[in-house]
Amino acid sequence: MSIAIEADNLVKSYITRLKSGFLRRKKRVLEALKGVSFTVNYGEIFGLLGPNGAGKTTTIKILATLLLPDGGRARVAGYDVVNEAEKVRDSIGVTLTVEKGFFWKLTGRENLKYFGMLRGLSGSRLDERVDYLLEMLELKRLGASDRFYEEYSLGMKARLCLARALLTDPPILMLDEPTLGLDPPSAREIRNLLTSLADEGKAVLVTTHNMFEAELICDRIAIIDDGRIIATGRVEDLKRRVSNRIAVKIFVSNPNFGDLARLEGIVGKVGFGVDDTGRAYIRFTCEPGSEDRVIADIIKFLGETNIRVFRVDVEEPTLEDVFISLTGRTGES
Amino acid sequence: MVNWTHILRAQIFSIKCWYKNNRWMLISTFVWPYLMVGTLFGVGLTLGSIDEYARKVGVANPALYLLASSVVAMSSIYIMYSITGFILQNRWIGTLPYIFLSPVKAHTIMIFSGLPDAVLSPALTTTAILPAAIYFEGVTGAWRILIILLIIILGMLPLMGLSVIIASLLLILKEESNVMGSIIPFMLLVSGVYYPLEVLPRILQLISRAVPTTYVIEATKIVSTYLIPEARLLMTALYMIGLLTLGYNLMAASAIAKLDRIIKYRGAL
């Protein structure tokens, strides 16, 4: 498997000026990246996962040659991002924020043609490619191809943004939060598309703060926090590394929290929550192999205290559990 | 490999779409020169007679001259507007990073993206004043206007490098105001558009020698009066424009390469 993107110890600080008077400004140095390294191979989806402000967009911008690093090196498609920037740009497709970045008074098709021309496409090859992408990203089906961009919904904007990244059919894609703000079916469609692009052999670098999404599509991920990569690897490996326990979730009715607290005597630390449908649940982890006995004990206990059990889910630890244990912060929102 | 011709073609395409989708823009382009000259005439007539003005400025037909020189003065500086405007506008709407993802150098994008608009705008305006020129002077008037258009376009060349420098500085300083708003009136002031240079203070007269618009206006005066012995003066004016083109753009060239790097270092995209 050959390497598409190689980031080696990237360092970047922004100099910001805080306003402290009408004209006076205080200088402040903000370390956005403190040594970021990872590699992305052709044919895989690589997720850069981290909370807001972690440095995901900064990393993408450096790899896309829109931003110069202060230190470290990076190669994309075999070219150096600083010294061979034009060749790097020729090999990549990029999306930054998906909700803007087009001309309002041009149609989706006109916009794509404009950006295609900037990338060196022209004539019937350009027309055909634009038409193909409008079709592939369902903008035709949505009747949006020849409507002004200003009339686009967020979902259409995201599709157009992805279409632009694919104009030159580049071998490497760098997508900054490509599904941000999309409804579940649209997000799923985009994820399926990314999977098939990777299957074609393209390298796909996506950033996201959505653990669920990263788990779904990424072959490998790097978790970035406060400008540092704190873990890299396949999702299953990461999960195994931080947690060798099994998570159990029991949905209950008419919970009596005084009684439930006594559960901790049986299984240790117990979490309570309510899911999106309004159903209450208790959640705890236990040693693999012991789950059958523990669940039986708990159901017996619940029966004695008149609490009804609806459903029992036995779950693998999620990426969120991994993130919490790595950063020491809860992902609770 | 992608080069400047692709950038130029893309920009022409987007302007075409823009005018197609916004027909009112096209109409207003044809109307504004008349509005401007009308206002100037109104103000001028309250101050003195047309004959007196003609004698002072030294042109045969003050109406045509005023019309032409207003357009000329604005147009020859328009390249600065179009390049800086291009940068600011695209940053506002978030298209700038995607434009700079084109696999060419940043300043190639800035120059060739601003160029079509810079040429198109005076061309449209010239077309707009053509009926007036024909009304006053017949076919000769039309020819003069076309020659003046060529001079305008020549007059833009010295300002290309400068425009890229100003546009880069706007990006680096993260400045949202278009400084062209204050630079352009100053350039008009020192280039002798509305009155002879001789009435300016000595220091401004010196500065005016380094401002390309001065020579564009001079050439325009000569063309609009069209006297054979003055053909040599016309050559001098064109020669000065050529010299300034070379000088200014050579000076700008070294700065531009550095500015390219600073833009990308500061995270301005």
Ligand SMILES: Nc1ncnc2c1ncn2[C@@H]1O[C@H](COP(=O)(O)OP(=O)(O)OP(=O)(O)O)[C@@H](O)[C@H]1O
């Ligand atoms: N142009 C800039 N100037 C100054 N500071 C910046 C600039 N861009 C980003 N930063 C800062 O750098 C840090 C990292 O930002 P970055 O945009 O890379 O985060 P992110 O991981 O993409 O976050 P999000 O999930 O919110 O998009 C943040 O603290 C941010 O405020």
Ligand SMILES: [Mg+2]
């Ligand atoms: Mg971001």
